[in-house]
Amino acid sequence: MRFSCFAPLGLYSLSSKEPRAKRIYRAMVSCLGDQLDLTPGESPMEAKVFATALAEARAAKTQERAAAQALMSKVGELMPVREQEYRITPTYGATTAERRALLVRRRKRPGTWTLASMRALLQEVIGSDFLALRPTPLAEVVRWPEEIGDSPMNLVSSFVTRKIIRTTNVISLGLPGTQTVGYELVYSPQSPDVATSVDLLVGDRLVIDPHLRGVTDCVTVTAVSVSPKTFTATGFVMPHDTGALGFTHPWPRWSSSKRNYLVILTPAAARNPDVRRVVHTEMARMARACSTWDICESADSLTSGAFELDGSFLDSQTIESVTF
Numbered sequence: 001m002r003f004s005c006f007a008p009l010g011l012y013s014l015s016s017k018e019p020r021a022k023r024i025y026r027a028m029v030s031c032l033g034d035q036l037d038l039t040p041g042e043s044p045m046e047a048k049v050f051a052t053a054l055a056e057a058r059a060a061k062t063q064e065r066a067a068a069q070a071l072m073s074k075v076g077e078l079m080p081v082r083e084q085e086y087r088i089t090p091t092y093g094a095t096t097a098e099r100r101a102l103l104v105r106r107r108k109r110p111g112t113w114t115l116a117s118m119r120a121l122l123q124e125v126i127g128s129d130f131l132a133l134r135p136t137p138l139a140e141v142v143r144w145p146e147e148i149g150d151s152p153m154n155l156v157s158s159f160v161t162r163k164i165i166r167t168t169n170v171i172s173l174g175l176p177g178t179q180t181v182g183y184e185l186v187y188s189p190q191s192p193d194v195a196t197s198v199d200l201l202v203g204d205r206l207v208i209d210p211h212l213r214g215v216t217d218c219v220t221v222t223a224v225s226v227s228p229k230t231f232t233a234t235g236f237v238m239p240h241d242t243g244a245l246g247f248t249h250p251w252p253r254w255s256s257s258k259r260n261y262l263v264i265l266t267p268a269a270a271r272n273p274d275v276r277r278v279v280h281t282e283m284a285r286m287a288r289a290c291s292t293w294d295i296c297e298s299a300d301s302l303t304s305g306a307f308e309l310d311g312s313f314l315d316s317q318t319i320e321s322v323t324f
Contacts, residue, residue: 005050006019006021006022006025006053006054006057019057020057020060020061021053021054021056021057022053024052024053024056024057025049025050025053028049028053029049032045032049065077069082072100072103072104072107073100073103073104074100075100075103076096079096079099079100079103082103083099083103086103086106086107087281088102088103088106088281089277089281090102091274091277091278092274102125105121105124105125113286113287115133115135117286118133118286118287119132119133121282121286122263122279122282125278125282126265126269126275126278126279128266129265129266129268129269130263130264130265130269131264131265131266131298131324132262132264132298132301133261133262133263134261134262134264134322134324135261136257136258136259136260136261136262138258140257141256141258142256142257143254143255143256143257144213144214144254144256145254148254151217151218151235151237152207152208152210152216152217152218152251152253153251153252153253153254154205154207154218154249154250154251154252155250155252156205156248156250157250158250160248160249160250161198161248162247162248162249163185163198163199163200163204163247163248164185164186164245164246164247164248165184165185165186165200165206165245165246166183166184166185166186166243166244166245166246167181167182167208167240167242167243167244167246168181168182168183168242168243169181169182169242170239170241170242171236171239171240171244172239172240175237175238175239176236176237177234177236178222178233178234178236179219179232179233179236180230180231180232181230181231181232181233182228182229182230183200183229183230183231183246184229185199186245199224200221200224200231201221201224202221202222202223202224203220203221204220204221204248205218205219205220205221205248206218206219206220206221206233206246206247206248207246207247207248207249207251208236208240208244208245208246209238209240209244209245210245210247210251210253211245213255214238215238215239215240216238217235217236217237217238217240218251219233219235219236220233220235221233222234257292259287259288259291259292260291260292260294261283261287261291261292261293261294262293262294262295262304262318262322262324263279263283263293263295263296264296264297264298264304264324265279265296265297265298266297266298267297267298267299267313267316269297270295270296270297270313270316271297271313271316276295280295294318295315295316296316296318296322297313297316297317298324301324302323302324303321303322303323303324304317304321304322305317306318306319306320306321307320
């Protein structure tokens with residue numbers, strides 16, 4: 001529409017239609033007919049009709065803008081609020097159209113996230129930089145520990161007495177095998193009425209270094225000495241540093257790589273922090289709570305290259321070459 005007295009900046013829009021205020025003005029003039037003097041520029045009543053038409057047009061446009069805030073494809077003023085509702089952090093430099101498109105995608109959820117729908121969404125979000133989504137084949141699955149009940153799992157009753165100790169010497173020689181280790185008791189927050197843990201007894205099972213996967217041991221105490229304060233235990237396999245913590249708590253941890261995905265991107269995208277953030281956000285929505293994923297790069301869209309010291313980019317390359 002053209003600029004006119006019926007289409008000031010607040011009511012102007014890119015449209016071939018007649019201004020809304022002008023249509024309202026004509027309808028009001030038609031209703032009043034010849035009852036009043038409506039000569040433009042001379043009649044006070046005409047001025048009142050004109051002002052009322054502008055006010056009505058502004059009110060109608062405000063209502064339309066308010067209604068649009070509920071539509072992800074048209075949201076404007078409330079876009080930051082909608083993004084907060086869906087936990088979206090817009091990429092730096094994202095346009096309004098791109099932010100609206102992301103809101104539309106986030107609101108649209110399939111009944112079930114199948115592998116095909118996950119690939120389709122990543123393709124839509126990342127574009128040509130997305131190459132493949134590879135779940136771990138059964139032949140490559142790794143479990144830790146190998147079977148349920150194996151060390152370092154500690155499948156004891158939940159009512160077992162909670163004890164925490166800290167080793168006072170290094171465990172490194174004579175492994176695997178029986179070890180005699182110096183220790184000290186550590187305050188146990190699971191026993192608020194007791195200032196220190198209950199002392200070790202023969203038969204206790206200790207999980208050593210439970211926070212270090214691949215180093216954790218589950219050992220069985222076979223002897224306890226009071227002075228000096230030591231315990232002898234069987235089952236040590238891995239070395240442990242001075243100050244390693246040991247617990248008698250149940251420790252049923254059993255992990256598998258079966259629910260691991262490789263998200264393969266082009267080298268530039270795999271190293272781009274904004275793209276990586278988007279991948280992690282979308283995978284967290286689509287994958288199950290027990291699933292994990294890694295982002296890796298591919299130069300030929302068929303395989304990932306083996307990791308090389310001083311040659312590969314950290315956290316975007318597999319240790320060995322993988323075929324997609």
